[in-house]
Ligand code: SF4
Ligand code: SF4
Ligand code: SF4
């Protein structure tokens with residue numbers, strides 16, 4: 001698979017069809033896979049596509065629109081939803097992007113291994129639904145499901161919704177119920193839910209990884225970085241600020257979040273940010289009919305598009 | 321050698337004489353927290369997410385206030401009251417980071433808030449029973465098998481071995497004398513040996529850093545690695561916020577309606593407004609910002625501090641960068657590897 005992708009990318013670079021490739025690069029060890037730019041066929045020697053290519057590369061295209069050159073990007077199925085959404089919002093220039101779709105069977109998380117107490121990671125082999133991990137302290141065999149990235153464990157689709165060429169086959173929408181976690185939160189009392197989020201958000205170090213990795217967060221100047229906004233902040237001074245950053249962000253991406261799961265993947269404190277966004281997704285589905293952001297690059301955004309069938313705000317408020 | 325068999329009794333004893341901070345687990349993440357009975361103390365997990373620098377250089381703090389009435393400005397001292405405290409379970413890398421921070425905050429003009437906390441804190445370090453593949457402290461002369469600190473401890477099957485190293489450490493030991501028994505210390509020697517054996521196998525334990533010795537400030541300015549990493553650096557700041565030695569802060573005024581509060585908070589050289597001045601900013605692109613972060617640690621800081629690097633090899637940036645960019649990659653790239 002990796003070699004097929006590489007040879008396609010080499011062809012694109014050598015024919016001059018693109019001048020840059022955005023892909024993944026092998027680093028120090030098995031899980032050390034960085035998003036990277038490749039500008040020559042030789043540089044592709046380090047290109048990798050494996051079980052640790054979790055990063056969503058569509059975010060890196062946001063840097064490119066002012067530039068005239070063509071760039072190729074390697075996207076997994078979930079990542080293609082993000083690109084569509086960026087196209088819809090005019091944040092990228094579709095004409096300059098060559099999308100190479102690649103299949104995905106779920107990516108792994110070395111952080112989950114660490115939380116399970118498996119540390120000193122030195123090697124890893126995936127065979128079917130088992131993962132064998134070599135460590136400085138011995139060998140462990142794990143169920144793949146237990147070390148999938150959270151976003152992959154509840155993957156909503158293995159279908160590429162936009163591509164110029166595919167390596168391998170595209171898949172189908174998945175029938176995994178991704179709203180189980182939201183339903184658990186809904187079942188809590190208001191106080192319990194407040195406590196749940198306070199505990200989670202109390203760990204936030206305001207590192208901005210969630211915001212900066214998010215393909216829906218593409219404002220040129222975030223309100224939290226803008227001195228003129230009155231809410232600019234580099235740190236959370238108190239619990240109010242901890243909450244506000246996340247509430248504002250969740251509202252701002254509501255209806256635009258494709259559920260790519262990057263926020264939760266990158267959070268160093270394992271805060272389940274995707275649950276906030278999924279609550280909005282679930283509510284939008286309930287109130288306005290099933291809607292998947294990024295499924296196409298044209299459809300109307302349900303929260304900014306009025307139809308006569310829209311529910312009345314009072315009904316929404318009561319949660320009906 | 322002093323030995324504690326009952327860790328809860330130790331925590332209770334320390335907490336009875338001073339504020340005790342120690343690693344506490346919350347949903348799989350471990351950070352230093354104020355001890356309270358029933359806390360989910362976790363001293364087996366090697367590294368806290370946040371570093372231990374928070375003890376002395378906190379993420380936000382209010383420094384002073386101003387009240388304006390007519391033509392008068394009244395200045396208020398709003399520096400926090402600092403009480404004696406014990407930082408328990410600090411690893412060798414974080415303990416060294418305090419020495420790095422001292423070079424910044426304790427030189428003239430001395431940072432009085434930092435100094436007050438430094439004086440008030442007793443650092444109890446814990447040997448690293450299970451070093452991880454991200455650790456590379458040994459490149460900086462740190463000894464994870466016997467970390468420096470006011471007190472050094474080793475967690476063994478027998479219990480926690482305890483060795484006071486400084487006056488502060490002796491004072492704490494005397495104040496909680498009732499919790500100790502005597503052990504033969506054999507387990508400590510065994511553990512030191514076991515740690516050294518693991519260290520020998522760590523993939524990053526022996527980095528070649530000779531190319532960084534005695535170089536001029538501008539030596540690596542035009543190096544291609546800055547553009548390479550900036551291509552996929554998200555400019556998030558995670559690397560700087562988890563780093564024990566990152567020391568930059570911003571000072572701002574907050575209008576409370578009835579006055580002004582001047583506070584400081586951590587800043588990150590990865591941010592677009594870092595060191596912005598009235599005329600604009602002297603670093604406008606992410607490759608310049610990445611260059612600042614790494615050369616500050618690897619070249620500028622050592623040039624001003626008798627060769628002491630501004631990195632302690634804790635490996636947090638290695639484990640936490642969402643794009644898997646980190647100082648090890650930079651060290652290797654600068655050396656041509
Ligand atoms: S990534 Fe996590 S710790 Fe960082 S700002 Fe977001 S929620 Fe907070
Ligand atoms: S953590 Fe990584 S992506 Fe974020 S600013 Fe640091 S180097 Fe860039
Ligand atoms: S630069 Fe990275 S490894 Fe070095 S002290 Fe900072 S976080 Fe630790």
Ligand code: SF4
Pocket residue numbers: 366367411412413414448451452454455456457458462463464632633634635
């Ligand atoms: S870097 Fe060294 S001192 Fe720090 S946790 Fe790892 S082994 Fe211990």
